[in-house]
Amino acid sequence: MASTPMKRSSSPSQTLTLAGGSPEALVLDAMRSAAGAAALASAPLPPVPSLPELRFGPAVEGLALEEKAPSRVLCCEEINGRRWNYVVEEEGPGRLRRGSALKSVSLQTPAAPMDELVSFIRSYVVPEGFPDSVTPSYVPYMTWRALKHFFGGAMSVFTTRALLSSVGVSQSRATSGAVAINWILKDGAGRVGKMLFARQGKKFDYDLKQLRFSGDLLMELGAGIELATAAVPHLFLPLACAANVAKNVAAVTSTSTRAPIYKAYAKGENIGDVTAKGECVGNIADLLGTGLSILFSKRNPSLVASFAFLSCGYVLSSYQEVKSIVLNTLNRARFTVAVESFLKSGHVPSLKEGNSKENIFNPPWAKHAPIFLGPRLWDAFQEPRSFLAIESLFKEERYIVTYNPSKGNIYALLKDEAKSDDILKAAFHAHVLLHFIRSSNVNQSSRKHIGFTESLRNCAMPTDLDFETHIAESCKFVSLLYGDFKKKAAEQGWIMSESLLNPGRARLCGLKEE
Numbered sequence: 247m248a249s250t251p252m253k254r255s256s257s258p259s260q261t262l263t264l265a266g267g268s269p270e271a272l273v274l275d276a277m278r279s280a281a282g283a284a285a286l287a288s289a290p291l292p293p294v295p296s297l298p299e300l301r302f303g304p305a306v307e308g309l310a311l312e313e314k315a316p317s318r319v320l321c322c323e324e325i326n327g328r329r330w331n332y333v334v335e336e337e338g339p340g341r342l343r344r345g346s347a348l349k350s351v352s353l354q355t356p357a358a359p360m361d362e363l364v365s366f367i368r369s370y371v372v373p374e375g376f377p378d379s380v381t382p383s384y385v386p387y388m389t390w391r392a393l394k395h396f397f398g399g400a401m402s403v404f405t406t407r408a409l410l411s412s413v414g415v416s417q418s419r420a421t422s423g424a425v426a427i428n429w430i431l432k433d434g435a436g437r438v439g440k441m442l443f444a445r446q447g448k449k450f451d452y453d454l455k456q457l458r459f460s461g462d463l464l465m466e467l468g469a470g471i472e473l474a475t476a477a478v479p480h481l482f483l484p485l486a487c488a489a490n491v492a493k494n495v496a497a498v499t500s501t502s503t504r505a506p507i508y509k510a511y512a513k514g515e516n517i518g519d520v521t522a523k524g525e526c527v528g529n530i531a532d533l534l535g536t537g538l539s540i541l542f543s544k545r546n547p548s549l550v551a552s553f554a555f556l557s558c559g560y561v562l563s564s565y566q567e568v569k570s571i572v573l574n575t576l577n578r579a580r581f582t583v584a585v586e587s588f589l590k591s592g593h594v595p596s597l598k599e600g601n602s603k604e605n606i607f608n609p610p611w612a613k614h615a616p617i618f619l620g621p622r623l624w625d626a627f628q629e630p631r632s633f634l635a636i637e638s639l640f641k642e643e644r645y646i647v648t649y650n651p652s653k654g655n656i657y658a659l660l661k662d663e664a665k666s667d668d669i670l671k672a673a674f675h676a677h678v679l680l681h682f683i684r685s686s687n688v689n690q691s692s693r694k695h696i697g698f699t700e701s702l703r704n705c706a707m708p709t710d711l712d713f714e715t716h717i718a719e720s721c722k723f724v725s726l727l728y729g730d731f732k733k734k735a736a737e738q739g740w741i742m743s744e745s746l747l748n749p750g751r752a753r754l755c756g757l758k759e760e
Contacts, residue, residue, distance in 0.1 A: 320348070329353040371527050373512075373519045380520060383572040383598070384511045388524060390570055392531040394563035398465070399535030401556045403543055405472040409486060412479035428483050436490030443495040452577050452748040454503040455568050455606045461499030462564035466557050468492035473553055510573050565606075572601045574739050576670075577746040579604045584735060585677040588727075594734040616655045617676045619669070620750030626650060626657035635714055637757070639721050645672035646754070647679055647720070649713040656680050662755040670745045674728055679720040686716065 317333045324330075331353060335346040373379050413428055450457060471489035475482050504521070512520045542552075574597055576584065583603045587595050595603070618625065626648050627633045633648075640646045644664040648657050656679055658672040732742050 317349075322353075323350075371523055371530070373516060373523050375516070379513050379516055380511050381513065381572065383570060384520075386570040387507075387511070387567060388527055390563050390567035391524070392527050394462070394560055394567055395528040395531040396535035397556050397560040397563060399532035400539035400542075401469050401535075401553070401560065403536055403539035404549060404552055404556075405469050407543065408473045408476035408549070409482075412475035412482045413486075428486070431483060432486040432490050435487035436494035439491030440494040440498050443498050449748065450499070450502040451506060452746045453579070454506055455571060455573075455604065456579075456608060457499050458503045458507075459564060459568045459606050461496040461503075462561065464492045464499075465496035466560055468496065469557070470553065473549055476549065506573075507571055510571070568606055569602065572597050574741050575746050576735075576740055576742075578748065579606075579608065581673060581745070581747060582677065584740065585674055585731070586681075588731050588734070589678065589681050594731065594738050594740070597739045600738075600740075617658070617673070617680060618655060618750070619658050619673055619676070619747055620660050620752055621657050622750075622752050623659065623754070625653075626659055628652055636717050639718060643671070644668040645675070647672060647675045648717065649679060649683060651713060656683075658749075660749060660753050661757065662753040664753065666743070666745055669747055669749055670732075670742065671724070671728055673745075673747050674731060675720060675724045678723055678727075679716060682716045682720055682723075683713070 316336045318336050320332045320334060322329055322331055329352075331351045333349050333351060368376075377385075468489040468491075471485050471492065475485045475489075478485070505517075508521045508524060509517050573580070580600050583600050584594050587593065587600075594600075623633075628650060636648055637646065644661045645668055646659045646661075648659070649655075650657060656676045658676040660669060660672060664672070736742050
């Protein structure tokens with residue numbers, strides 16, 4: 247029985263015959279088949295088409311990360327609180343892939359629209375680096391300043407309306423030429439007042455809080471006068487001129503005291519940024535007040551009631567604004583607070599405490615009774631004997647401190663070689679002498695003889711012998727405690743190298759030493 251022959255796929259001529267073949271032929275055929283299979287196994291495989299690279303996630307900053315490519319973080323970057331990682335692709339540990347580009351990967355989710363809006367507003371009203379770029383008292387100051395400008399902007403609507411009504415714009419009682427002339431004269435008078443008040447000079451640095459608050463009071467006075475023109479339109483020119491003088495003087499005060507205040511709040515060299523953002527806050531508040539006042543004025547409210555409400559809000563905001571200012575320099579008012587606290591309790595108040603206790607109702611043109619710094623000789627001494635009696639006590643000093651019983655005042659006279667520290671020491675000595683005299687008066691008035699009127703009168707006015715004794719005691723006290731006072735004041739942050747005590751110009755010269 248014959249079988250069907252099997253054919254190889256590798257060669258059609260090779261056939262395997264089971265019937266009618268010799269054993270040798272079968273062996274040779276098997277060897278040929280094994281050799282063909284080995285050749286097929288050793289042949290190279292055809293190339294497999296490459297698959298596309300796998301990518302994951304959305305593209306970051308327009309770029310995508312490959313899944314299989316290892317990456318290396320070069321550094322991290324932060325801008326306005328947002329962070330990014332910068333990465334590059336590697337072929338292996340420490341080897342960058344040739345032609346790899348730098349990619350940025352955001353480490354946070356995209357900001358919400360409201361957060362973007364808040365960030366945009368902050369860029370206009372808050373200094374860069376806030377709150378680390380300003381002092382802690384910056385926020386309360388700007389809050390009260392914004393509120394003051396809000397009331398000021400609202401007030402301007404009513405004052406402008408009153409001026410236009412009285413000058414004749416809303417009524418056909420005056421020609422356009424007369425209206426223009428009146429308005430120009432009003433502005434000219436204001437400019438004259440602005441120039442005259444500039445004579446205050448360094449008082450803007452010495453007593454800027456007192457001047458700032460006085461200027462705001464003048465601003466409200468000018469607004470009140472402007473509103474009065476609506477009641478007496480025939481007196482428009484004199485009233486408008488007076489109002490504009492007051493308001494321009496207030497403007498000079500505000501402009502002149504602005505830089506020292508912003509300087510006190512700035513940390514580092516960012517006073518320009520602090521000033522710009524502070525003025526922007528004031529303008530925004532002014533515009534808001536103006537807009538709301540325009541809407542409110544359409545209801546024709548009472549001018550008197552509106553002025554009373556807005557004026558009270560303006561003055562209160564101005565007072566709180568000035569009280570929130572924290573300065574590290576010593577003027578007359580803050581120096582008095584520091585020395586009196588030191589003499590009573592032995593410690594110097596902090597910057598915030600000393601500024602909060604400063605009296606801002608004492609304008610710089612008022613007399614600083616009962617202590618006068620740098621006065622004339624004839625104001626300090628009644629007679630030559632008094633001068634000769636205490637002159638020897640101050641041979642080593644560059645000042646002379648005395649008490650005038652007839653006037654009840656302390657006088658600190660300065661010698662021609664007196665420097666800044668000598669002026670500071672003279673003022674400290676004057677406060678010490680005043681403390682001694684007041685303590686002596688209290689002790690005398692507590693005696694049992696207070697029933698006699700003459701006794702009280704004598705207690706209130708020490709004799710020449712008494713005040714000479716007090717002066718001698720004060721010299722010893724000052725020599726012991728002045729250094730301690732300066733040290734404690736410097737520890738609290740007060741600047742002692744430069745004082746703003748505003749002494750008089752008189753100096754003693756040609757004193758002969760015996």
